Amino acid sequence: MSDVLLKVAGLKKSFGGVVATDDVALDVRLDEIHAIIGPNGAGKTTLITQLFGEQLPDAGNVYFKGTDITRLPIHKRAGIGLARSFQITSVFMDFSVLDNVALAAQAHHGDSFRFWKPASTEIELRTAAMQALVQVGLDDRAARIASQLSHGERRQLEIAMALATDPVFLLLDEPMAGMGAEESASMVKLLKGLKIGRAILLVEHDMNAVFELADRISVLVYGRVIATGTPDEIRTNAKVREAYLGEV
């Protein structure tokens, strides 16, 4: 298929005797949200760290647009269009909201070995940052210091920073973590609008959100993908019900 952006094949990783990633294969296509679900300890985080080069797999490969990127250094992945948000909010707490996003935009708007002109006067960066903030609905908080934001707002800022790098592939690591019902609902609305022109891999515990957002879902149990399919297929899949969703 030509519009597969990210493809994982035969990925394996074990720590001592524990197999954390067991022969995982999956792909994420353009204009889709592909969700990964699985119980705690299923190996979701280990899988993500291998996709972004924070850990190297024991075997298997990660392809982006058909190129093998398994061993590409972390900082080079952003340059080819991969971006991520973090499970634990990872923003620059002592920077203003706008500076946070501008610094993200700066990574992809020209060289950063410039020592003289104040970055806060570069219209190009400020505009790109402001657009990302508008997209996530955080533009009225632009001047705030990040540490003064509410938890939900910081999660939005996370997404804005990922968007500011203009990614084609976006990994969202539990964007709803720690959010109330209302905040979750607005986050779902936001994420829905992001998939056009991109491929999104969503790791999330909030099942309502996953089934509302995902085009396809992969279920990870003990490091193994036991099923991949549309939300309806997953809902009715006997193996999934047994292993994960549980019979009610």
Add this chain to the structure above:
Amino acid sequence: MNKQESIIKLDEHLETPTLFGFGRGRLITIVVMVLLLILPIAAWYMGNKFYLDFSARIVCLAIAAVSLNLILGFGGMVSFGHAAFVGIGAYAVGIPSYHGYESAWLHFPLAIGAAAMFALITGAIGLRTKGVYFIMITMAFAQMAYYFFLSLEEYGGDDGMTLWSRSDFGFLNISDGLTFFLLCYALLVLCVYLVFRIVHSRFGMVLRGCNSNEIRMKALGYNTYAYRLTAYVISGAMCGLAGALIANLQDYITADTMTWTRSGELMFMVILGGAGSVFGPVFGAGVFLLLEEILSAYTIYWHLPFGLLLILSVLFIKGGVNGLIRRGWRL
């Protein structure tokens, strides 16, 4: 709010940083900088040369502290070996002088270049480590430099070497105390302004980002190692300049300039003055040397109250002297 409005609102967010900051701190900072220039000159006109030399010492050490602040305060790299750059800068004046080359146009570029080179080599290795390991490795490199210069019998060994005449600038005669002080002061202002420009530039934003959250910076696509190393080299070069000035100030060069206690003093000046603020290290160097001078006039056991005062100030004054000024003298 729609997109159009936000873009228009953007004008408010295009702020130009100011050198002296805002509010009450702005005025005090300007006053302190002016006093640092005027008072010693006034004292000199009234025939008291001591304050001119003393102020020159403050200014020279302030340059070293400003350079350390770039990586410690803004970059979060705790270097415990900055005295090595001071020493290298000093020997870059002393050694050519010993061989009869007295031009400042040789001494100063050599001091800056040699310190930058030492920073490039030690930084390339040291910056592969983090936290406590980085502190230890910078200190280890500085001690290596210390023992190296200590072993150079030709250049005085552990007796040090006397600088028979100060660096020759041609049109400037820095053997004259006032001219030398004015040169040091001008270079301090230049260094402070350089750091101010750097920390607000694109490079500076990246440097501060690495300090705040390095993993995030990598994920955004920054090769954090390259930025940190560049900052380290800039800092080392600037500190080499301070070393060349200090050699001329003392007319005497010794490897003791490079011991780890000297590095600790520089670190203390930065933290006491306010790490991560542009003028903080200048305040820090001033307060440090003033305290030392005042306390040592009262008792030969001045190290004890001095140490206690420093510890208390670090414990209870957030943001150092600079923080104190910005908050309007509240702790």
